[in-house]
Amino acid sequence: MNEDCHNLSDLSNHKKLNSADLEQIKDLIEILVDEETLPNPDSESLFKPNSNLSRSAQPDLNFLESDCINPKEMETEQKSKSEEAAKLLALTAIEEAQEIEAEKAIPEDLADTVNSLIPLIVGLLEFKQDNSREGIIETVRPVLDRLIAERTLEDSPKMASAIARILPAAIEDEIRLNPLSIARAIAPEIALSIREQILLDADAIPKTLGPEMGKAIKAQIESERDAMVDALYPVIGSTISKYMVEVVQDINSKIERTLSPEGIKRKFRAKVQGISEAELIFQESVGYRVRAIFLIDKDSGLIIQEIQIPGERHLDSEMLAGMLTAIRSFANDCIASGSELDLVDYGDWQILLEVAGYCYLAVIVAGEPPRAFITKTRQVLGEIVIEHDKAIQNFNGNLADVPLGIKTKLERLTQTNQNKPQKSSSPILWLLIFVLGLVFVPWGISSYRARIAHRIEQASVIQLDAAPELSVYRLDPTVKQGKLIVKGRVPDKYLRDRAETILQAIAEQNQLEIDNQIVIINVPVSPNLVTGEIQRLTNLFNQQPQVSIQTSYQPKTLNINGLVRDESTRQSIGQAFKQIPGIEQIVFNISEQLPIVKQRIYFKSGSSELDFVDNFAKINAVKQLLQQHPQLHLQLVASNDTIGSSIINYKLNHKRCQSVKTALIARGILATRLINNCNSIRSANQQDPRRPNWLKRYVGFKPFIPSNYK
Amino acid sequence: MSTITQKICLLGDFSVGKTSLVRRFIEDKFSDRYLSTVGVKVSRKLVEVKTEIETHQINLLIWDLEGNTKFKSIAPSYLKGASGSIIVGDLSRSDTLNNLTQHLRLFLEINPHGQVAVALNKADLIPPEKLAKLVENYQLNNFPRVIGVYTTSAKTGDRIEQMFEDISTVLIPAVKS
Numbered sequence: 075m076n077e078d079c080h081n082l083s084d085l086s087n088h089k090k091l092n093s094a095d096l097e098q099i100k101d102l103i104e105i106l107v108d109e110e111t112l113p114n115p116d117s118e119s120l121f122k123p124n125s126n127l128s129r130s131a132q133p134d135l136n137f138l139e140s141d142c143i144n145p146k147e148m149e150t151e152q153k154s155k156s157e158e159a160a161k162l163l164a165l166t167a168i169e170e171a172q173e174i175e176a177e178k179a180i181p182e183d184l185a186d187t188v189n190s191l192i193p194l195i196v197g198l199l200e201f202k203q204d205n206s207r208e209g210i211i212e213t214v215r216p217v218l219d220r221l222i223a224e225r226t227l228e229d230s231p232k233m234a235s236a237i238a239r240i241l242p243a244a245i246e247d248e249i250r251l252n253p254l255s256i257a258r259a260i261a262p263e264i265a266l267s268i269r270e271q272i273l274l275d276a277d278a279i280p281k282t283l284g285p286e287m288g289k290a291i292k293a294q295i296e297s298e299r300d301a302m303v304d305a306l307y308p309v310i311g312s313t314i315s316k317y318m319v320e321v322v323q324d325i326n327s328k329i330e331r332t333l334s335p336e337g338i339k340r341k342f343r344a345k346v347q348g349i350s351e352a353e354l355i356f357q358e359s360v361g362y363r364v365r366a367i368f369l370i371d372k373d374s375g376l377i378i379q380e381i382q383i384p385g386e387r388h389l390d391s392e393m394l395a396g397m398l399t400a401i402r403s404f405a406n407d408c409i410a411s412g413s414e415l416d417l418v419d420y421g422d423w424q425i426l427l428e429v430a431g432y433c434y435l436a437v438i439v440a441g442e443p444p445r446a447f448i449t450k451t452r453q454v455l456g457e458i459v460i461e462h463d464k465a466i467q468n469f470n471g472n473l474a475d476v477p478l479g480i481k482t483k484l485e486r487l488t489q490t491n492q493n494k495p496q497k498s499s500s501p502i503l504w505l506l507i508f509v510l511g512l513v514f515v516p517w518g519i520s521s522y523r524a525r526i527a528h529r530i531e532q533a534s535v536i537q538l539d540a541a542p543e544l545s546v547y548r549l550d551p552t553v554k555q556g557k558l559i560v561k562g563r564v565p566d567k568y569l570r571d572r573a574e575t576i577l578q579a580i581a582e583q584n585q586l587e588i589d590n591q592i593v594i595i596n597v598p599v600s601p602n603l604v605t606g607e608i609q610r611l612t613n614l615f616n617q618q619p620q621v622s623i624q625t626s627y628q629p630k631t632l633n634i635n636g637l638v639r640d641e642s643t644r645q646s647i648g649q650a651f652k653q654i655p656g657i658e659q660i661v662f663n664i665s666e667q668l669p670i671v672k673q674r675i676y677f678k679s680g681s682s683e684l685d686f687v688d689n690f691a692k693i694n695a696v697k698q699l700l701q702q703h704p705q706l707h708l709q710l711v712a713s714n715d716t717i718g719s720s721i722i723n724y725k726l727n728h729k730r731c732q733s734v735k736t737a738l739i740a741r742g743i744l745a746t747r748l749i750n751n752c753n754s755i756r757s758a759n760q761q762d763p764r765r766p767n768w769l770k771r772y773v774g775f776k777p778f779i780p781s782n783y784k
Numbered sequence: 785m786s787t788i789t790q791k792i793c794l795l796g797d798f799s800v801g802k803t804s805l806v807r808r809f810i811e812d813k814f815s816d817r818y819l820s821t822v823g824v825k826v827s828r829k830l831v832e833v834k835t836e837i838e839t840h841q842i843n844l845l846i847w848d849l850e851g852n853t854k855f856k857s858i859a860p861s862y863l864k865g866a867s868g869s870i871i872v873g874d875l876s877r878s879d880t881l882n883n884l885t886q887h888l889r890l891f892l893e894i895n896p897h898g899q900v901a902v903a904l905n906k907a908d909l910i911p912p913e914k915l916a917k918l919v920e921n922y923q924l925n926n927f928p929r930v931i932g933v934y935t936t937s938a939k940t941g942d943r944i945e946q947m948f949e950d951i952s953t954v955l956i957p958a959v960k961s
Contacts, residue, residue, distance in 0.1 A: 374791040374865025375826070376845065392789060396826030396845050403861035404823055470957055471843075471867065472788040 334501035362441035375399025527553035599656035622705035671775035682729030709776035715767040796872035798851030804938035
């Protein structure tokens with residue numbers, strides 16, 4: 075706009091004006107006046123239709139304003155004065171112009187007149203410019219667009235350079251104030267711009283964006299990981315997933331075969347090599363697999379014979395062979411002349427190269443082939459070269475001329491590969507054998523051992539049984555882990571030691587240690603056995619003369635009742651009973667005298683008949699005594715009165731004894747225990763004469779123990 | 785119908801258009817952007833050759849070798865085992881034409897029984913009136929193994945098919961002289 079300011083002042087330099095110019099000046103002055111005088115310039119302005127336009131150009135005007143004037147310098151007082159002066163000047167100018175027009179003077183005069191007016195107009199404009207910049211702005215505003223447009227047409231480079239200077243600042247400002255609208259304004263053209271730039275300079279855009287791509291991808295991954303994964307998946311995802319699926323499948327099958335010989339071998343290898351089994355499985359999974367075999371002419375790189383494994387992606391063998399040959403040649407020429415390239419390794423694949431004579435063998439293998447395979451490769455190539463070297467040397471590119479034997483030999487290398495699945499069937503067999511072995515070998519060993527142990531045990535049992543003192547006790551010898559163990563219970567240490575002595579001999583014979591686990595226990599003796607023994611001893615002692623004992627046994631205590639005539643016999647009886655296990659205490663209740671039987675059975679005079687009513691108690695008492703002392707025998711002794719003859723009395727005595735005897739036998743007493751001694755008459759003379767006769771007629775009892783009692 | 789495979793090499797100075805010839809022959813494409821071949825590029829094309837008796841299939845393995853420069857000669861080992869060769873010169877650069885015999889000698893030294901076709905390339909750059917004279921100057925027919933000299937243009941495809949067909953024909957074992 076400096077340009078514009080300048081142009082206005084340039085007006086004074088115009089020396090000559092034509093009528094059209096004059097017309098323009100007039101218009102301009104009118105406008106100036108109108109703008110000043112009219113209270114609302116818009117309402118009646120000559121440029122009314124453009125008023126909207128001028129308003130819309132307002133933002134553009136801002137910088138005009140700032141460039142041309144400083145609004146702060148404006149002061150209202152000055153303003154009103156200058157307005158007055160301007161009006162006067164303007165009116166003078168119009169009047170003069172009107173005069174000129176009215177006179178219709180010839181053009182030269184007119185020009186002169188106008189030229190004389192010019193300083194006035196310039197002064198007016200300068201005045202206006204100095205004192206009423208706002209007014210100027212108001213004046214210029216409606217025509218500004220036209221001014222710019224015309225000026226642009228006139229001298230576009232100048233306009234461009236004028237605008238250019240403030241354009242960055244303008245855009246910067248606008249971006250700050252209204253970023254969205256700027257973005258909207260530029261957006262549609264960005265793609266096009268980049269395309270254009272690429273056409274102009276293909277490298278510039280990649281160079282600019284390149285360094286930022288990494289950061290951009292990183293940022294994108296951070297903010298939207300899933301979207302990035304989705305985007306990249308088709309490229310790398312399928313490759314990785316395919317590979318991983320294969321590896322995982324392989325690992326699965328290997329884990330399934332953990333118990334196969336391979337699995338056990340692997341476990342062993344893992345231990346020996348000190349690496350984890352998982353690592354070994356992974357190595358094996360990545361494993362090796364023959365993909366293709368090529369026999370290639372060493373010089374020309376032509377394929378002599380090829381084998382590609384069905385199921386693998388078919389390789390363009392001729393191109394591959396050509397490139398391999400070129401690489402070989404290159405390596406030979408440039409890297410290591412005289413030595414051979416024997417391995418090309420790319421990713422998971424390896425190309426084994428074996429050279430011989432006029433050809434070389436390229437075996438494409440996935441994974442890490444074992445040494446044995448490489449050896450076999452060499453062997454096969456060696457055989458081929460020996461048998462078919464002429465054919466290979468003369469190979470002219472015609473596959474029909476290649477001997478069939480070569481293919482057969484090469485197929486042997488793939489058989490190694492194909493044998494794998496066959497091998498995989500054998501693990502089942504191996505597994506079966508292994509499992510059976512696992513079951514039967516230990517079983518065989520243990521059953522053999524068990525047989526030997528059983529034999530030793532049998533021998534021990536027989537030996538123990540052979541010892542009578544031990545035979546009643548249950549002793550259980552067992553053989554276990556090189557030891558002869560004997561268990562059981564015996565009542566005393568003697569028996570325990572006895573058993574050990576017997577088994578010691580057997581243990582030494584079979585080189586076993588003896589482990590005596592026999593426990594000594596106080597066996598609670600069976601009451602039946604004790605009473606039996608007591609009875610046996612009782613009977614034994616009762617056989618002795620002068621001994622009549624009865625025994626009764628309560629657990630631990632033995633009561634001995636009866637008759638033992640002397641003390642030494644009593645002591646020996648006591649000792650004998652103490653030997654019986656189960657008897658801890660003996661209570662003696664014995665007498666050294668035979669019991670006295672006081673009972674006398676009285677009879678009526680001249681009668682031998684037993685009066686049961688009177689003598690019932692006496693007979694019973696005698697019976698009880700006899701029952702109490704089983705060894706006791708009774709002599710029946712009769713006594714008679716002095717009445718009657720001695721023969722009669724003798725007979726009566728005899729009969730009376732018989733009656734008593736009969737009565738006792740009738741009550742269960744053995745006849746042998748009752749001995750009649752009625753023959754010896756106890757005459758009245760031998761009795762107290764003072765006794766009444768009825769007391770003299772009786773049968774008495776005299777106890778005795780017969781010495782021959784059994 | 786029998787199929788045989790034969791190796792042929794493309795020899796010549798750098799930038800004479802060897803790779804472009806191969807590209808035109810195999811892909812029927814042309815680009816005037818120059819990309820130097822590093823080492824060797826192996827391509828393949830199956831060519832059918834009809835003789836009076838039968839149709840032969842020849843599997844051409846074309847070794848497009850890195851062109852030689854002042855500082856680097858062609859690696860002779862790449863030439864080994866080649867049955868035929870196309871030796872290429874650039875009609876617009878006379879020095880490349882002068883080197884043709886040198887290449888020819890190198891090839892025949894390694895493959896004495898090889899068949900050779902000479903391609904005078906970039907014929908499209910030479911005005912027709914000049915062309916005949918130029919070609920006349922570089923007739924290598926006095927070499928017994930040269931089967932012909934072809935003014936080719938990889939840009940227009942001119943005579944390329946013919947040249948490859950001719951060399952294929954002589955590579956059929958029965959036809960080999």
